Amino acid sequence: MPKRLLPPLAALALVAGLATACSDPTPDAEPLAEDLATALEALDLSTVPLDATEAQSQVTAITEDLGERRPTVEVSDVEQGETTADVTLAYAWPVADDVTWSYETQARLDLVEDTWQVHWDPALLVADMGPDERLEIERVTPVRGNVLAGDGTVLVGPRAVQRIGIDKTLVPAARQATSARDLARLVGVDAPDFVRSVAAAGPRAFVEAIVLRTADAPSSGRIEAILGARSLDDELPLAPTASFAAPILGTVGEATAELIEQSDGRLEVGDRTGLSGLQLRYDESLRGRDGWVITRVSEVEDDPANPAPEIEPSTAFEQPPEPGEPLRTTFSRQAQSAAERILSGSRPASALVALRASDGAILAAAVNDRAGGQPIANYGRYAPGSTFKLVAALGLLRAGATPSTTLSCPRAVVVDGKRFENYDGYPASANGRIPLRSAIAQSCNTAMINARGRIDQAGLADAAASLGMGVDQDLGFPAYFGEVPTPAETRTEHAASMIGQGRITAAPLTMATVVASITSGATTVPYLLPEVAQPEVESTLTKAEASDLRAMMRATVAQGSGRVLQGLGPGIGAKTGTAEYGSPVRTHAWMVASDPRHDLAVAVFVQNGDSGSGVAGPLLRKFLQAVR
Incomplete structure (x- = not known):
């Protein structure tokens, strides 16, 4: 049977339908x-x-x-x-x-x-x-946290400064070196270094010579009398004075290349950051959190013949900065200022540390400018001399002695060929057989050395630990707690240890801690930062031991080498000390004091002085008078 042919139009329609059915669907986007x-x-x-x-x-x-x-x-x-x-x-x-x-x-x-x-x-x-827009990003520096005193008032906060330098746009190139030298001499910076800095800077640069507190800066007239020299107003976090607890508080300034490298991107060139002391150690919390702003900015070029309407930048993103957290200390502005004022009159390097005896809070840790900015108050390492006899006395009490136990106090004693004598001016009436309390009050070297057989070096170290000495603690800032090496290498060294010589070392903070432990009747650990976790220490000092030591300190003031403190009121106790060092031999001068009525434990150190009572004593007396 022949195939049925479709009419021509029907055939075309079929072909078209088949083509539509076989075409690809819309592709997936x-x-x-x-x-x-x-x-x-x-x-x-x-x-x-x-x-x-x-x-x-x-x-x-x-x-x-x-x-x-x-x-x-x-x-x-x-x-x-x-x-x-x-x-x-x-x-x-x-x-x-x-x-x-x-x-x-x-x-x-x-x-x-x-x-x-x-x-x-x-x-x-x-x-x-x-x-026609682009994005601009800007980092917004937060307000730095203040450093606070124990009463909550501001110690370190924004204070007016002057940034003094050469504006190269205001002085011809031929005169720039001359202007740089003149300005360097005016503000006391190294002239050759500053001249080189000016020469190396760009042609439109402001080259800073120094930043000074506004009160300490030369007048604008004197500065601007130098061609191209200018001073710019600014603020920096500063303490009340340039010296105020400077070795501990530290400074704030432009970040160094080393600090930028160590910051993992937190710091950039030109940032202000802590450079030393507490400002460096706690910079991250003091600095706060940076803010950020990203804006859309028009890039349309203005045609003078047909100026375009001004387009204000619009904010695309904003993260406000978070201000830095304040750092609370235990410093007393009154006590610290008094200590620095008093030490300023001392010619050798000197330090004074005052603690609140009841809990160890550091009220003052001062050094004078002869210390060269070094933290000798809290981190110096010096032989404590006869102030250490308080530790030796505790060791003797634990070995069975009492304040009335008699000791032999001759003019001199020889140990394995080493001759030990009492200090120049020691009262002859206090030689012979004297009680332990008098040996401490009069500071008899030979009596303590003759008692060395009652206690070994380990016993001295244990007594020191009970008074807060010789055991390292993390206080959140550099602090030296002293050292009582054990065992003694020779019998001569053990003899020297009984009077705070040999290898025994302490900082003024160490000896103030010893006095605070005696005053409070419990092993004390000093502290400066209340919000930093403090080490927990179980006291190994008994009330009876502390009472005996306080009585010996009071006797030192009443009838011994601490008479310089007489008249300051009842209860004042003290211990004087001198410590030999170096070659030719010189002496450190020490004096420590307890003032229970005013809850104070104080140590004064003078690097070079003939005697504790004659050199450190007057400084200590002035301080106790100033802080009452």
């Missing part, structure tokens, strides 16, 4: 959306089809100020139509380690000849971004 997200993460659009050749150059211009930052970009939604697809992109820019800029944008994909391509619009990179 999601793969291109994912490719676009990946390209945007790299800020490189070369891998995706675009409808604009200028897209990559605009991306580069828009994000140039963001540096090496790259976003994470995810496709959160794709709504596909027949010829267009709307894509929602979720961005997360790492602005800083703990700051992220998150937002969403909309991108449009167009179907062109069965292929999707990206319709370029700067707004798909940053919402509301215009073709």
